[in-house]
Amino acid sequence: MKFTCNRDKLIEGINIVQKAVPTKTSMSVLEGILIQVYEELKLTGNDLELGIEYEVPAIIEEIGSIVVNSKTFGDIVRKLPDIYVTLETSNTNTLHITSGAAHYEIKSSPAEGYPQVVSIDTSVIYTLSEKDLKSIIKQTVFAASIDGSRPILKGVFMDMTENNINFVAIDGYKLAIKTIEKHNDVPISVVIPTRILNEIVKVLNSNEDIIKISCNENQIMFFTDNFKFVSRLLKGEYIKYQSMIPREYKTEVNIKSKEFLYAVERGALVMNDEKKYPLLISINTEEFVVSSNAENGSSREVVEAEVVGDVLEIGFNSRNMTDCLKAVEEENIKVLFTTNIGPCVIKGTQDNSFLYLVMPVKTRN
Amino acid sequence: MKFTCNRDKLIEGINIVQKAVPTKTSMSVLEGILIQVYEELKLTGNDLELGIEYEVPAIIEEIGSIVVNSKTFGDIVRKLPDIYVTLETSNTNTLHITSGAAHYEIKSSPAEGYPQVVSIDTSVIYTLSEKDLKSIIKQTVFAASIDGSRPILKGVFMDMTENNINFVAIDGYKLAIKTIEKHNDVPISVVIPTRILNEIVKVLNSNEDIIKISCNENQIMFFTDNFKFVSRLLKGEYIKYQSMIPREYKTEVNIKSKEFLYAVERGALVMNDEKKYPLLISINTEEFVVSSNAENGSSREVVEAEVVGDVLEIGFNSRNMTDCLKAVEEENIKVLFTTNIGPCVIKGTQDNSFLYLVMPVKTRN
Numbered sequence: 003m004k005f006t007c008n009r010d011k012l013i014e015g016i017n018i019v020q021k022a023v024p025t026k027t028s029m030s031v032l033e034g035i036l037i038q039v040y041e042e043l044k045l046t047g048n049d050l051e052l053g054i055e056y057e058v059p060a061i062i063e064e065i066g067s068i069v070v071n072s073k074t075f076g077d078i079v080r081k082l083p084d085i086y087v088t089l090e091t092s093n094t095n096t097l098h099i100t101s102g103a104a105h106y107e108i109k110s111s112p113a114e115g116y117p118q119v120v121s122i123d124t125s126v127i128y129t130l131s132e133k134d135l136k137s138i139i140k141q142t143v144f145a146a147s148i149d150g151s152r153p154i155l156k157g158v159f160m161d162m163t164e165n166n167i168n169f170v171a172i173d174g175y176k177l178a179i180k181t182i183e184k185h186n187d188v189p190i191s192v193v194i195p196t197r198i199l200n201e202i203v204k205v206l207n208s209n210e211d212i213i214k215i216s217c218n219e220n221q222i223m224f225f226t227d228n229f230k231f232v233s234r235l236l237k238g239e240y241i242k243y244q245s246m247i248p249r250e251y252k253t254e255v256n257i258k259s260k261e262f263l264y265a266v267e268r269g270a271l272v273m274n275d276e277k278k279y280p281l282l283i284s285i286n287t288e289e290f291v292v293s294s295n296a297e298n299g300s301s302r303e304v305v306e307a308e309v310v311g312d313v314l315e316i317g318f319n320s321r322n323m324t325d326c327l328k329a330v331e332e333e334n335i336k337v338l339f340t341t342n343i344g345p346c347v348i349k350g351t352q353d354n355s356f357l358y359l360v361m362p363v364k365t366r367n
Numbered sequence: 368m369k370f371t372c373n374r375d376k377l378i379e380g381i382n383i384v385q386k387a388v389p390t391k392t393s394m395s396v397l398e399g400i401l402i403q404v405y406e407e408l409k410l411t412g413n414d415l416e417l418g419i420e421y422e423v424p425a426i427i428e429e430i431g432s433i434v435v436n437s438k439t440f441g442d443i444v445r446k447l448p449d450i451y452v453t454l455e456t457s458n459t460n461t462l463h464i465t466s467g468a469a470h471y472e473i474k475s476s477p478a479e480g481y482p483q484v485v486s487i488d489t490s491v492i493y494t495l496s497e498k499d500l501k502s503i504i505k506q507t508v509f510a511a512s513i514d515g516s517r518p519i520l521k522g523v524f525m526d527m528t529e530n531n532i533n534f535v536a537i538d539g540y541k542l543a544i545k546t547i548e549k550h551n552d553v554p555i556s557v558v559i560p561t562r563i564l565n566e567i568v569k570v571l572n573s574n575e576d577i578i579k580i581s582c583n584e585n586q587i588m589f590f591t592d593n594f595k596f597v598s599r600l601l602k603g604e605y606i607k608y609q610s611m612i613p614r615e616y617k618t619e620v621n622i623k624s625k626e627f628l629y630a631v632e633r634g635a636l637v638m639n640d641e642k643k644y645p646l647l648i649s650i651n652t653e654e655f656v657v658s659s660n661a662e663n664g665s666s667r668e669v670v671e672a673e674v675v676g677d678v679l680e681i682g683f684n685s686r687n688m689t690d691c692l693k694a695v696e697e698e699n700i701k702v703l704f705t706t707n708i709g710p711c712v713i714k715g716t717q718d719n720s721f722l723y724l725v726m727p728v729k730t731r732n
Contacts, residue, residue, distance in 0.1 A: 074663045105666065105668065106633075106636075106664060106665070106667075264448060267446060268443070271443045272471065299472050299474050301469065302469075303469040304468050
């Protein structure tokens, strides 16, 4: 194996596949990066739950493949002196790295022991632009559960219907739904672990380039000509979330999303423990007030808003509210309430593609 | 107490005095910031080892003083909505913070319980420009010891002679000396804990403004009209470091400091443990080679240099070498050697104000 490539492109590839390299594992071969040079230079990281393949442009002199320790290889390449780097194997399982006047020899192992990333049947392919996939992930993944009490909630529900792509996440305290209008020939619904979504979102740009998606019963693959992310799916039936969304509301507030967010963040500052103290929202016909009252002190802030409907005083966990408000991309939102024990629903004033729901908490009075 | 000030200036002051607020202490009053408003607004943090007073411009309506929890106060001020903030106390030990539409009440305690930062007799004052003080600290403090086996080495030796200000730090593996020419009426030498130096360096700019220094037997004070840093001194006699510096050398290398540094950093990358493997420097009449040989692999790099004198192969701990080379501000340096068991000395080609010394380590052959 011998090839020369651009150092910065190689660093980019290493950074991406390293997301799938486990830091601790009993299978030491998984601590490596698989370097394959056939028609293209391809890097692979794989911890058997998530696998990533990524292609880097290279001038190939001799085909071959090898596995090198991910940390040692990455640390060296990041500090190479020249913008070009030549990698070459000798027959003694050694990788030679040359860049400018610097020369390294690092131990490597044969590619045969490395578990290749599985390929999924691509007879059915769903497509989304990079921009849309980035947006649908960012606007939902934060609402997935992070504890293990209900494993299925640690994933995002991807529901491909005839006319829509829906992503849904819920952790019992908040719910996020994002819909993109798109015709799908073959409806399907699966639950995707948040990890692959959190990693793939890092390689996505906000452009119209197409990302392809294929699934089988156990796995999902996001891919283009240059990369492939494969993850296992979560097993089990997803929660019936539709029934949680109120059919009608008694109070409607129109407000700037950032101003509401900042007021909630500031209100949370007097709390050492946001689970212990609720953030209070008081709505009357003239004012929309965000306040808090905790051991360190209290806060009160009037936020400019347009209020229609019943007066209300309701408490929330400030963290759940900020998580939802941070995900909003629109400037103006509608915040909808039923009663002080019913959920609060956040929607865009113009944009109907997303819906966030936050459950209230008890207040002391 | 009532005053209005610029939010960003207040944040700057809080950030600085917070360096002296302990995160854990049995004296809860020390977790606070003392706010004093008399002729000026003055903030104070003090953990009894290091005390910092910092003045912030303010429009004062009513004099007074109060202690507020440092974390709560800092977190709130950093997120205030308006660029102005008004702070006011009510008679119930509550601090009212108002900025734009946001209003907070936080618990506070009386100033009487807070230990004021001591003032030191200023009949003798040493002076240095901000630029020179910044440089003399940065070029020495890294070489002080961080472990506790010899407590006196955890400080920097400040030696004010009739014609010079010398800062010296040593940890048994490396030594750093920096000298600034300056007449001092009253010679003195003290050992300053690194902590105050690491904190004061953050507030220093690279300008000609004057920083004043006064000492007594136990304490040192760095001060201007706007701030005051006071620290205890380390007790005991400093090490006789002059005898460590060789009188003559057998090999002299002229090299670019950054190229040498990067080669050492890259050479260290194949080592998981830089204490276990030495970094090798091989000098012959034609080449200056930095190499390493460890469990993960090996490296070899020829660095452009001008060599005069004996050939030599010598080993170093890579970390000690990089620490010294990183502190060098000059582009070209002289690297001087005696034998492969003697120290290596680094000096500027033009700049004679600094000297670094690195002890060698045994190589396997």
